[in-house]
Amino acid sequence: MQDSDVIKALVRAVDILKEDHKNTTIEVDEKALNYFAASSNGDVRKAINGLEVAINSTNPNSEGVILIDEEVARDCTQSKVFNYDMSGDSHYDILSAFQKSIRGSDADAAVHYLARLVKAGDIQSICRRLMVIASEDIGLAYPNAAMIVKSCVDSANMLGFPEARIPLAQATLVLATAPKSNSVVCAIDAALQDIEQVNIGDIPVHLKDAHYSVAKALGRGIEYKYPHNYENNYIKQQYLPDNLKSRNYYVPGKNKNEKVIFDYWKKVEE
Incomplete structure (x- = not known):
């Protein structure tokens, strides 16, 4: 937006702000309006924010007038307006x-x-x-x-x-x-989506807690294979529920680190 258009919006904003300060006279000179417009880079909202901060943070002079000149405008846009913008x-x-x-x-x-x-x-x-x-x-x-x-x-x-x-x-x-990868957020979001939208089914019985007296009688943990007892600390077995057993949530990113890890596990699984 052109500075002239921003200035027009500022003039309208001044009239509105005067209505909110009926007991106080507000005067914004032309140089201040020009400065607010120039420093906003065409962003009307930013310019009006600066104007509001200037008015709200300036005390009336001896004649009861809140006078916004270029010096006040410059001070606000260089410091206070940043803090003001953080709330919007x-x-x-x-x-x-x-x-x-x-x-x-x-x-x-x-x-x-x-x-x-x-x-x-x-x-x-x-x-x-x-x-x-x-x-x-x-x-x-x-x-x-x-x-x-x-x-x-x-x-x-x-x-x-x-x-x-x-x-x-x-x-x-x-x-x-740093090299970039969004595989982490994609994996967890895909898993969360399935939990919300799919019949995920029960946990495989061999993965269920078997640390109580009747657990094995219920079939819990009996067929579980302890990975550390096998070569490369790996043994293929089902971990996902039956309804999701073919689901792939983690898709390695196309970067050196994930490629090395992916190639390692591919060799182990083979």
Whole structure:
């Protein structure tokens, strides 16, 4: 959206805000409107957020007027508006862009969106999102990423801002530059979907708990084969319920780490 269109929206917003402050006079000069529009990059909502923050955080002068000039507008858009945005859609937009940039292996974009979140002081959302990404988007392609991220998150929470920005940036760059796999989230979501939509059937009797006196009389555990008694600690037997015995939830990702593991188990099974 053009700046001129944003300014028109701001003028309408000023009129509405005046209705909410009937006991106070509000004046927003032209330079302030221009600055809100220019700094919003065409985002009307962001511009109006900045205007609202400026009005709500500015005390009336001696004449009882809340005067929003360019200096006030600049101060709000450079600091307070970031915190304000974190309570609305912008918060989720930035987190979304943050995760998608990491998923897309764009380290520069990932650090940019991290900087926005750091500027807002939103340490908990950053930490939660980094820990999810480590398993959702990197997963078994680089399993150690989860441990590295957890360590960085612990450090960030212990340090607090401004120092927390450093381990958070480390975690972000580790994830952005790591090989990617979504096999973990695909596997668990497929299994959950079956539980909700399919008649999953009973647990195979040889897998049921047999640690009580009449268990074997009920057939529990009798035909269970203990894998550690066999070569390579493996013996083929049925683990899934009968109704799902041919189901494959885990599909290895196309990356070096999962390929090595897949090839190993293929040889063992053969």
